Amino acid sequence: MKKMADTIPLNGAVYWLDEVMADEDQPACPPLVGDVTADVCIVGGGYLGLWTAIEILEQAPDTRVVLIEAEACGFGASGRNGGQTTGWHDELDVLIKLYGVEEGLRLAQRSSWAIDRVIDFCDQYGIDANIRRRGMTKAAVTKYQLGKWRSAVDACNAHGRGDLLVEVAGAELRRRTGSPVPLDGATQTDGATLQPARLARGLRRVALQLGARIYEGTPMTGLDRGKPCRVRTGAGCVTAGQVVLAIGAWMGSVRELRRAFVPIGSSIVVTEPLGDRLLKRPFADGSGFGDQRLSVHHMQVTPEGRLVFGRGGGPLGPAGKVTAPVLYDPRSMRSIVKDLRRWFPDLADARITHAWSGAVDRAPSHLPFIGRLGDHGTVHYASGISGNGVAPTAYLGRVLGRIVLGMDDEDTRSPLTNGPTAYLPPEPFRSVGGAVVRAAVERVEDAQEKGLRLNVNKMLKKLITTTTPHALEPRLWRQNVRRPHS
Template structure:
């Protein structure tokens, strides 16, 4: 099943598919993965060294993975400040928050400069509370940002929050202008076009079937091989399955989304007229935004967990949680109760222990680099990931290559079956806890304690 966003993007472009790799070839750099991380890396490499011969292989079409099926919320790492500070110290945490905000703007500037109609709107984000138990959940991290002089948030009166978010479900909210929204498929296909224009050789429908490490390294596909001096693995959730050494570094979990049919007049009537992204303060958040053609996209994380990092068939099918998403849509927007749902979908998200991506090199020869673990929040940070991986490939000495982000996984999940069974136990406790809070009831003590395990593992970052 093609993701909704990618289908939209493909129908709007005239480009033809890049052919699969046939036969053997050589390259200075081979990138495995045609999503945001791989394409940003390719573009960054060509910007810094135009003469570099860069080849990129993609198992499907560029954008068929997470980059073409996310919610299109371009967020900074402001809300992750406590985790950044705990892991890396104040100085690096402040730098990374600033860089993440810079990436939000840089994506828009790149689209404008290269004529990419990705529906980029720098209209900010709202972090809200939709139950009394969620009220105050964001206050601590906002105060910490303010102490460090990187505070872009403003607490809005409840009436303003409800007006801006288009829903009376929100009891409080903090607004930051440092966030944007995009049509994910159009962004990734635009990056593909620019990469091709820069001279990157892209081979679609060319899955990596093997990697022989060495100098040069050899990447095998069904139709041929690429011998490359350096390799970048930008496979995101698929890394854990391809390389068993990473199996415990991430948990593969779905994020499920729906999108309505266009109703621009109805959007206008409820006041949801800007491109603001809205996230509540649940552990597995609700997030939503509108689209320029008058739709509402709504998603929720933390539903399907994969045993052993497997790519389940359901990840390429309509969401099995469609009814739950529909009920959430109607709870936020009663006026949309009769509006048809145009599509539902889901996809695998690579949740790291910290909730942050990690990067490094994995070969004895020192020429195979990787980056993944974006934990469902990669649209903006993948731009940083491209800078990190390009810097590693080029052997630069800069803040990116000196960052502790390049030290590989910063924690591991328990082995199976404990990871899978524990994930389900915690997920179900979170559901019971938040259902009770939605009704104003006191959740069970055990559910509260189990939910804290998810927060400690980086699935929430409120303090």
């Protein structure tokens, strides 16, 4: 029998993008040639940039919004993720620890609002993104992962949110998936799965309808921070009153943010349609599924019966740079296929049709942050999406858009708008240490899954999240942090 690992595609083709572009009739947006002026220039045509443009134009339709994108809208992380949309209730304990009870609960509620926003927006504008709201489950697959969700579940129960994070027994998880692997787990009941590229391309269509001018194939080559700002490109320039940087893992090009996150590879494989072999399993109803590894696995079944199976925790980008291994790493692909076979040994003969990687901007806190750069307060950004951006970017785009427009509300005053909560160590410690720790995490978790007794997960997690005190950060950064309104 020919097995999956024998037939991994090496061209990096993205299933989601192949599917959506095959039947799309949207006109192309040409590259920028020459000089243009705008009230706001948005750099980046993924979820974050598009949601920001839409928020600005919904609130202030006469605003001149120019958006530039290095490739085509949705061709970055927004079109190549796992297609799972979740909120932050599985991290409610962390939110409360960072921001206090009142604000932690409010932010968790806003993350659920963001899922509603995605669903309602698609209904309003006729975006067929295959959204199926059946929850998102993360399971323990070794005894060392058991109960990792307990603190968040306790926080949800203590504050009247117990219906949003529910523990599920292993027997039920094995029944739903048909996999022998899950032991126990917890479900975020408001989570959903979708076709991520259809959402991204739908947002692009709506942004154009609302009046945004979009230039694709137009990477930013330079940024003059000032009043006004100038965004330079290969063949032109955008002069704008304000700039929004929404470039995900490429934010490492900004010196103040280079140590606020690490670019890290995340890879996905997709099988051929497997018919009733998958579609008769309960979790094929659109449920999202994953595990409690530090290098987390995630999976869903598409409506036509393909298994989408991915894993985070791939190669790290040195010095904040997105390098070739971050974007496609054959070793990671082979490892993921082995993981898929372990999860679903009865599907070992399934053919892999697509295999690709993407770059994630992973923050130490695993939570995003918003801020501004420069002495004039005219350059804004959001970063640290950490692989959970399908729904949260709808919220972050709302906040960025309202900040740009000078609006004052609970969201624009949120502590998320204070910039990074932590910084990673300087080079070369970050790259060398990160590579060593990443390799150790992979080996330990692989060994644990084979039954070896290695109870070092807490120590590894502490090493992964090692940060430096704010007091040691450059004064250049500290003086530009955006503080909440008084």
